[in-house]
Amino acid sequence: MPHQLDRIDRRILNALQEDGRLQNVELAKRVGLSPSPCLRRVRLLEEAGVIEGYVALLDPAKVGAGLTVFARLWLTGQDEETVNHFIDEVKDMPQVMECHLMAGDCDFLLRIAVADLDAYRRFQIEHLTRIRGVQSVKTEIPMQKIKHTSKIEL
Template identity: 45%
Template sequence: MAKIDLDDIDRRIITALQADGRLSNIELADRVGLSPSPCLRRVKNLERTGYIDGYRAALRRERVGLGFTAFVGVKIDGHANKRAIAFEKAVVEMPEVVACHLVSGESDYFLEVVVPELADYQRFLVGKLLNLPIVREVRSNIAIQTLKAGAPLPLEHLKPVAPEIRAK
């Protein structure tokens, strides 16, 4: 497991930014109990050290015409070869694929695919995914209703480090 070296203020910063990435530095500093300059230094450090991956607007899929979501289990022929790497690269470049995970179990990869409607999914499946030569089997699960998506990461496991321990 990676070493997590966040103090209580860093944890409050990332929690606040997960809830609202548009907070101004002044608003953020006020929420976490710092003055603006040290707050900005901490945010920049969290970005530089890779705790903060980026900022983006969370769009409502149905409002932008992407009302169809499929979760797709993909089995491939072979893993440790150039074809598997080519598969991963091709899938990552497909704009319809909003998440891709290498998994254990019945599938080798689990994809989250968003498109306007079923006909578009069929075109994606037949025209793109099944055209990849390494794909052996595909199983689609269609989302009927989304109850929760894009939630902030749970951070309760990040315990504050006692100051005397950090100083050593």
């Protein structure tokens, strides 16, 4: 069930999504509160799990992970053991940026960041296809990033 957000909560969340490094005094000014109630609201949003955490967004190319691919995976079965084994294995792979259990054609959709095409091929051969229960992997290579955001409009 979604957390009930009022107008001020939405303003706080929008400001923090735009700049997660905002100091509380500046955040309070932007949302029209004094610092103490603003900090209390942020803490409540954190405790409620609305704010999951704070991160630095990196330029993948500048840190040696300039190629992003999307891999669709099919498993040999959709029983709980096979699915959970796959999930446990993928959670430990730093190249996998996102993993989604899918309804539809494939079982999982992964977003993978690696240095280049050779690095992806090695990752696929040495890691993905060696996971017990993986039947097939189909890789999609994006040609151009059109939009990338982590902001949820409130």
